[in-house]
Structure formats: C-alpha cells, structure tokens
Amino acid sequence: MTFGERLRYLREEKELRQKDIANILNTSARMYGYYETDKHFPGDANMILALADYYNVSLDYLFGVSNIKNNKILDRFESVFSGLSEENKKSAVDFMNFLLHNQK
Numbered sequence: 001m002t003f004g005e006r007l008r009y010l011r012e013e014k015e016l017r018q019k020d021i022a023n024i025l026n027t028s029a030r031m032y033g034y035y036e037t038d039k040h041f042p043g044d045a046n047m048i049l050a051l052a053d054y055y056n057v058s059l060d061y062l063f064g065v066s067n068i069k070n071n072k073i074l075d076r077f078e079s080v081f082s083g084l085s086e087e088n089k090k091s092a093v094d095f096m097n098f099l100l101h102n103q104k
Contacts, residue, residue, distance in 0.1 A: 002064065003035070003038065003041065003062065004035055004036045004037055004038035006062060007035055007051065007062075008036045010055040010057065011036070014055075017029075018032045018033050018036065019032075021054070024054060025050050025051070027047070035051075048062070056069070056070060057070060058070060
C-alpha cells in the first residue's frame, strides 16, 4: 500500500472528506488530494507529523514500513520484556508462540 493509499484508507475509516482533513491540517483540499493520489508528497516534516498525529498512527505505518497502526502496545511490551532475565525472556517467547499457534 502506498503512502497515498494509506492516507485515503485512514480518512475513509473516519468517514471524512478530503476537504474536512485539509481544513483540519490547514492545507488545501487539492493538495491533500494530491497526497492521497501520490501525485505529491508532503515536503514539510511538520505536515507528515501532523498527519500521523491526526490519524493516531506511527510514522512506520504511514510510510508502509509496518502494518501496525500504533506502536504503543509494542513500546509497552518492549519496556516489560527488556526488564526480564534471559530465562524469562525465553519463557515469554515460548508462551507467545503457544498463543500464536492456539488462537482461534
């Protein structure tokens, strides 16, 4: 999925029009439309950050690096996991693999 396709998906998920988002982000509907159709990429880092913030997604998700919209859960997991002993880390990974293979 391209940057523009992700933007469109996120906007449609909120059931908003391009004009609505453009007003919120203080840009033109035409420019926002260019973002969604990949005809133009936001040249301003502040706009990219504003998009990620408005849609509550990580930059990795916005750029297609990850399919995880928000990394808050992963950040919390990493914080807890890093505090475990090596033995408990192995147990945690084993348990997660168990859950993965037994989910419905």
